[in-house]
Amino acid sequence: MTFSAQDQTSEIHAGPGRPREFDPGVALAAALDLFWRQGYEATSLEELTLAMGISRSSFYGCFGSKHGVLLAAIRRYSDEKLAALAAAADGEESPREAVRVMIAAIADAAGGPKGCFLVNCIAELAPHDPEVAEVSRRHLDRIEKLIADRLARRLDPTVAEDRARALLSLALGTTMLRKAGMAEPRIDALLTQIDSLLPPP
Structure with a gap:
């Protein structure tokens, strides 16, 4: 599922029975700021997910890819x-x-x-x-x-x-x-x- 223009709350799982919510809009704003400061090619996936505050699995599930x-x-x-x-x-x-x-x-x-x-x-x-x-x-x-x-x-x-x-x-x-x-x-x-x-x- 890819991120739409709407800022909806998504759910990821930190462990069995422990869902944790995150706001794709907030995560996207953090990604935008990082790309703006560093450029696209210079930004690693690790830096990106750290800045966005989400795991890789949640990143791929919500946004699809770094390019996405x-x-x-x-x-x-x-x-x-x-x-x-x-x-x-x-x-x-x-x-x-x-x-x-x-x-x-x-x-x-x-x-x-x-x-x-x-x-x-x-x-x-x-x-x-x-x-x-x-x-x-x-x-x-x-x-x-x-x-x-x-x-x-x-x-x-x-x-x-x-x-x-x-x-x-x-x-x-x-x-x-x-x-x-x-x-x-x-x-x-x-x-x-x-x-x-x-x-x-």
């Missing part, structure tokens, strides 16, 4: 990121400011050298892992559409799509610069370049 838990982690990150961006945009009346706050959230200039989890996975795995490439493309398409929908309230839809793609590319590029050690003020300065792509107030 990675894909589940990427999907969870994608859903949470999209929800947070939509909420941030909904807090702004102006489409211009809605897009501005979304780009700032994606770039996360103050986020430090850990980088963006999705961008890290793309750089490490997407060139030779079709499943990671596909789930990553879906994530980027969803964010691009979210940005384009806001821009289209002031711009022609085709123009909005082109600008959304350019804005997302700039924001994702800054996450790589942040991971390489670029200081927050320099990233903030780069992000001022988005003004020419935003609709009028």
Whole structure:
């Protein structure tokens, strides 16, 4: 049985007659954090199950494989990121400011050298892992559409799509610069370049 998007409580057995419950959502969050910090290839199965707080048998029973838990982690990150961006945009009346706050959230200039989890996975795995490439493309398409929908309230839809793609590319590029050690003020300065792509107030 593989883990679904819902955080359900599963049961494993520590011994005869001694069931122990664990929350797959909590375990998945721990896996995501470990992959984010260390990368996929550098994370051993032993480290992964230890961080998740589950046995190997429970790991395989719930998630299927190390690759399976990675894909589940990427999907969870994608859903949470999209929800947070939509909420941030909904807090702004102006489409211009809605897009501005979304780009700032994606770039996360103050986020430090850990980088963006999705961008890290793309750089490490997407060139030779079709499943990671596909789930990553879906994530980027969803964010691009979210940005384009806001821009289209002031711009022609085709123009909005082109600008959304350019804005997302700039924001994702800054996450790589942040991971390489670029200081927050320099990233903030780069992000001022988005003004020419935003609709009028």
